[in-house]
Amino acid sequence: MKIPMEMPMPTSEPLFRKDAYARMTEAEVLAHTERGGIILNRTLFYATGGGQPGDSGQLLWGDGQCTIATTVKGENGAVVLVPHEGETLPPAGTPVTQVLDWDRRYGHMRVHTALHLLSVVIPLEVTGGSVSAEKGRLDFNMPEAPEDKQALQDQLQALIDRDLEVTEDWISDEELEANPQLVKTMSVSPPRGAGQVRLVRIGTADEQIDLQPCGGTHVRRTGEIGKIRLGKVEKKGQQNRRVYLHLEP
Template sequence: MSEPLFRQDAYLREAAGRVTGLSEEGGVILDATVFYPTSGGQPGDSGMLEWEGGRLAIATAQKGPGETIVLMPEGAGALPPVGTQVHQRLDWDRRHRHMRVHTALHLLSVVIPLPVTGGQIGAEKGRLDFMMPEPPADPAAIEAALNALIARDLPVSDDWISDAELAANPGLVKTMSVKPPVGQGRVRLVRIGSGSDQVDLQPCGGTHVARTGEIGHIALGKIENKGKQNRRVNILLAD
């Protein structure tokens, strides 16, 4: 398996690693990695691998067989042999923007308390699809409410519950299109706020900022009609 270092510390930008395998598609598998793999609407991380006598630009990361994470090169180049000690470094600006957008989307699901049918995270913007037959009456009020939550600078933390506890609390799952991974005995929850100030709690395996104030100002983008029952709500980072 590849130990997911990003799960322990989403702010870890660099780390050492050892090559444990090479995929048939030309990817690199490490024993432990800071690179988040594409999943749950969040893109895989990009960055760089360096080792004695070589370096390799990483375009993205993806889930591999079992519990492995495969780092996919940006282009052709020599791969580090199995057993090589490498230094891995994230494109931190891109990852941090993903974290800001991801946390903002969790808050958007608070402001619009409707079932979520899809979502996507980017470095400049993100979107959630809602089961929303009619368009919102006041988009400006949605933007104001979202930025008010951000401005409260609420702490963002995680916790774990068992598969059985999740099954007993189906209301925790907001996203209809992506179900939380079960079968491993436990599921990660992301909490925004704490105690009486808690505003959100839902299963999520992605990376998030430590406090909502770190997101910065969010602008509401287009609200698109995606069928009889669905509306797509776009948000944009201000900087």
């Protein structure tokens, strides 16, 4: 069924939040959007948000299959899988197998976690950011460029090589309001209104390296990031500098 504009959009159980390493699982098609998107009752696919791209992959059913180009957020928290143009869609009610483009997602997880650590070695306000499978960038409120980029890269690599644990915690909206210093990114406001906000912690509670609100997917330990390289630093306005980070092969 397609969802008429006046009907509320169904929601999907976000399996990617329970296990970011899950690559394949079963689900059922709940509905199609007016634009041909697919809503499942449970999804491994992360929807574009917080600078991280939506996941891609495949849906398989019976004798059919379709390729998912990206994943976006719909109304009321729905996760919408967007097929490539011209793909055949599984009808509502069809049991399907979700197959994630794992190499691309795992790249996102490694880069996203590395960017959290970049905000540790450059302890300035973050004004923007972007993640891809091989590189990412953060924009900082940084009037002057870093004097020693190699020293920053060495500090970042040292944190990565400590193989720090990456875990999540949850706090209430009220606790976040009482601790505004947790929010590093000025351009992206953490999602509020659901009663709880997800925090991503790097390190342990006793030896914490970083703690900030984030809905994205991350590796379990920083050692999985591997070797990184800091790329060019671009001037973006009078007060901003854009710092690029690359995963090394």
